[in-house]
Ligand SMILES: [Fe+2]
């Protein structure tokens with residue numbers, strides 16, 4: 001019955017419908033489903049900028065849920081409980097991770113009770129690689145996976161692992177954060193899951209790509225959402241450290257860059273209309 005009503009509603013109208021049936025005599029459903037996904041939050045500049053801009057993003061885009069990648073939230077390497085709490089308090093519903101998940105050991109002490117997913121194929125026995133989140137009467141399946149191509153660590157292939165989860169779980173909408181280096185691997189994953197998965201957002205390269213689109217069978221796709229943190233570093237790191245590494249072969253530990261900041265995100269709309277739009281803020 002709900003599906004029939006949804007089909008009858010015109011696109012782009014924020015609609016509230018009253019559904020009468022024997023189980024729920026008088027229920028009000030908001031049929032919108034929009035997810036704001038914020039790309040790799042890098043260090044304190046990234047966390048602070050999210051906290052400062054989240055109200056603006058909420059008022060501007062009206063997401064039902066806010067999800068963010070937090071693999072670099074603590075000084076570029078991992079996540080602490082304090083940062084986790086700050087982001088949750090601000091209204092983020094779920095954090096995804098990546099190849100830096102375990103760089104800060106503190107995560108091991110709280111991930112099992114937290115709204116966090118780490119990559120399904122990172123070989124860890126702590127935390128989980130996917131979660132189903134209930135939002136009103138809808139279930140949204142969120143999955144996090146790592147690519148294999150050009151990644152330093154060796155991971156199991158994520159393709160069939162993701163498909164298996166999609167096949168066995170029960171949900172209304174599905175969303176994958178595919179944390180990978182190679183654009184080809186991300187595009188391949190998009191086409192591999194087209195018609196089965198609702199949305200694939202790429203993370204890890206920290207540069208927003210201009211290929212947000214809907215694949216032929218309906219999968220909403222972007223190769224990389226981009227990062228949230230320093231604007232003038234080299235993908236978050238103080239630029240001279242990376243320049244000297246490339247030019248002179250110098251090896252210095254990474255430091256989070258200072259100065260103006262940027263925020264990169266996407267707004268993914270499942271209903272009333274399928275759409276994935278890019279968001280970029282900078283100082
Ligand atoms: Fe990252």
Ligand SMILES: [Fe+2]
Nearest residue numbers: 098099100204
């Ligand atoms: Fe990464």
